Amino acid sequence: MTITRVATYEYKNDYLYVIIRQSPEHGPGACILCCGIDIMRFDALCRGKSGIGSNPAFKGLQILRADISAMALKKGASSRPLNYGQCMPISPRGEGWYRESMLLDNVTPKMAKQILEFGVRDLLTKVLTVCAPAVMIPKTLPNPAELQTFIQSLEVKQTG
Numbered sequence: 001m002t003i004t005r006v007a008t009y010e011y012k013n014d015y016l017y018v019i020i021r022q023s024p025e026h027g028p029g030a031c032i033l034c035c036g037i038d039i040m041r042f043d044a045l046c047r048g049k050s051g052i053g054s055n056p057a058f059k060g061l062q063i064l065r066a067d068i069s070a071m072a073l074k075k076g077a078s079s080r081p082l083n084y085g086q087c088m089p090i091s092p093r094g095e096g097w098y099r100e101s102m103l104l105d106n107v108t109p110k111m112a113k114q115i116l117e118f119g120v121r122d123l124l125t126k127v128l129t130v131c132a133p134a135v136m137i138p139k140t141l142p143n144p145a146e147l148q149t150f151i152q153s154l155e156v157k158q159t160g
Contacts, residue, residue: 006021006023007021007022008020008021009112010090011116011117011119013147013148014038014148015041015042015147015151016120016123017034017035018033018035018119018123019032019033019034020032020033020112020115021034023086027105029105029108030103030107031103031112032104033079033082033101033102033104033119034084034086034087034090034100034101035061035064035099035100035101036092036098037123039057039058039096039098041096044155045132045151045154046131056126056129056131057098057127059126061099061123063126064100064119064122064123064126065102067118067122068115068118071114071118075114076106077105077107078104079102079103079104079105080102081102082101082102082103084099087099087101120141120147121137128154131154132154138150
């Protein structure tokens, strides 16, 4: 029996997650990308900031998928559709999550780390541009718990 080590790069908190996991069963350099945003948690921050059917958290995650595909292409990788069921074992569970997934090919560990950080920053920027436009996003990406505290502090400022 051969055991293959699989690297996983992840950024998770109660508001959002981006996970990139090597997926040798899809070929050398293949990774699955699983990402999600808890729309209900962002609702306190985003309520009343956009039109009907234009939830910034929902739309932000959809656009993130396209942005990551474009970034991967620029770095020599490619993307293709992935059945979300492959993300279920490694993604947060519960109500309120909107999720996206894709398969990335020709990804190096360095590229996976860059995509992870880009994904978190890009998603946060997209949501906060609409929901809290005056807020400056931290220059250095905080750890997941610190980012969660940061987002929670924005809810108080926006709704208080």
